[in-house]
Amino acid sequence: MDRRYQVFISSTYMDLVEERREVIQALLEMDCVPAGMEMFPAANDDQWTLIQQVIDESDYYVVIVGGRYGSMAPDGISYTEKEYDYAVSTGKPVLGFVHANPGQLPLNKSQPAAQAELDAFTAKVKSRLVKSYGSPAELGSAVSRSLIMTMKKNPAEGWVRGQFAMTPEVQAEMAELRAKLxxxxxxxxxxxxxxxxxxxxxxxxxxxxxxxxxxxxxxxxxxxxxxxxxxxxxxxxxxxxxxxxxxxxxxxxxxxxxxxxxxxxxxxxxxxxxxxxxxxxxxxxxxxxxxxxxxxxxxxxxxxxxxxxxxxxxxxxxxxxxxxxxxxxxxxxxxxxxxxxxxxxxxxxxxxxxxxxxxx
Known part of the structure; x- marks a missing residue:
């Protein structure tokens, strides 16, 4: 049965626009469904609830770390780190990608005021198996390879077209139950x-x-x-x-x-x-x-x-x-x-x- 897997992409945004574009393209070429901040409405009281819901509905989670820690929630933790912590807590397969040379990034792609928080978050992500990248194109390739391996090791439920969701086995079972009823x-x-x-x-x-x-x-x-x-x-x-x-x-x-x-x-x-x-x-x-x-x-x-x-x-x-x-x-x-x-x-x-x- 042909399945589509939803992949949540988590990262800061303004400094990683090109990187996210490459990752989304890579996922589309793999017939996956990308999900992330591009689909969210403007910030409001329900935004975090929506983010959690989309993560729950996703089959795999990808986090990309560059040179910025990102905007912080009222509790002082960036939304990217909150997304990462939530995905880990659900037991969802997590794929981490960290920039190979963050110190060489231009000033407009860094966040000196939150460097300590970024270092701590980077260390947290690196506590699990991660891949490094040096350019947007390199990141897209790394995501493709890593996701293929993860799908083999951790097969997910995925999504199927409605016309194929009802398997012959399920149809037979439903017919039997209707007859009994x-x-x-x-x-x-x-x-x-x-x-x-x-x-x-x-x-x-x-x-x-x-x-x-x-x-x-x-x-x-x-x-x-x-x-x-x-x-x-x-x-x-x-x-x-x-x-x-x-x-x-x-x-x-x-x-x-x-x-x-x-x-x-x-x-x-x-x-x-x-x-x-x-x-x-x-x-x-x-x-x-x-x-x-x-x-x-x-x-x-x-x-x-x-x-x-x-x-x-x-x-x-x-x-x-x-x-x-x-x-x-x-x-x-x-x-x-x-x-x-x-x-x-x-x-x-x-x-x-x-x-x-x-x-x-």
Whole structure:
């Protein structure tokens, strides 16, 4: 997996502008993400908190020491030294780079007033393994070589693109956990919701399903046959009433196994088409001759799915699926199976039943 590592660059600024530029270029060539004072806002009460946060988010820490100690915080310690101390305290891999000849630096790159503090800080940095540099270009090369070795010895977490962050292993684990959670929810709902709530519409109560009909009239079809010109498709909306028993009796047989919402919508569309072209053709628009498509509206589909779920007749699917499958699945609940058997199972007539009950 392609990773990018964030590297925090700590140093004084005005005297090391060229050096920092070389280091940033070196890091970019290594596909690393440089971080440092260039990205910070003007000094304010929250600046130190932000610095700590960026150091925490970085994988490696680079400190560059030149001829200046730098601006000091109210506690008398320079921000560069505070950054260094904090990075060390976190256990983050620290790479130190100290100028080989600080005494030869020009006056505008030195800080005589804070020489004692600089010497003490330099000694602190040199207490760990460091590299020296004599020019900006030399520093950039030294950082590249040292960072490559450090990455091998101390591999870090790094950053990955969002599309690659979800590994197949993690996807499989999440799918398994979702399946277990759904199973637990199913078991809980089966135990606590074993009846049809009496305050909700159900049974022979009628629901008006909103249907979208794309069609052509007989006049338009005759015109097509004579002129060979395609007639425009008309669109009409109508309500097709059906009882909740009829709706559930239509969907139920398809839901013994899990079914996604797209298949549910197709099944309802086929059901309302049979009604419109059969027993409820009185609801067809005037002049209707041919149906291009018949579908149930999204609002009505949502109403039906929510109502059947609220009636404890259907429940969420529990099968483990590929994480890329974002469809919502439904299946019959235990109560739904029992109810469907009562609605759809073929029963014997009373005379046939009496014959069966007689002893041979």
């Amino acid at each position: 759904s199973q637990m929810e199913l078991q809980a709902s089966t135990k606590s919701s074993a009846i049809i709530p009496p305050d909700l519409e159900s049974g022979e109560d009628v629901y008006p399903m909103e249907v979208v009909l794309e069609y052509k009239t007989s006049h338009e079809i005759r015109r097509e046959e004579t002129s060979y010109d395609l007639a425009p498709i008309r669109i009409a909306n109508t309500n097709v009433p059906a009882s909740w028993n009829d709706i559930f009796g239509e969907l139920g047989p398809r839901m013994f196994d899990e079914i996604n919402e797209r298949a549910m919508s197709r099944a309802l569309g086929a059901y309302v088409q049979r009604l419109l072209l059969g027993s409820r053709n009185d609801l067809l628009p005037s002049g209707f001759a041919y149906a291009e498509t018949v579908s149930i509206s999204q609002e009505s589909f949502d109403d039906i799915a929510i109502q059947l779920f609220a009636l404890n007749l259907i429940t969420h699917g529990v099968k483990s699926r590929d994480a890329r499958d974002t469809a919502k699945y439904w299946m019959l609940s235990e109560l739904g199976r029992e109810t469907l058997m009562k609605l759809r199972a073929i029963k014997r007539t009373s005379s046939e039943a009496s014959k069966v009950s007689q002893p041979v």
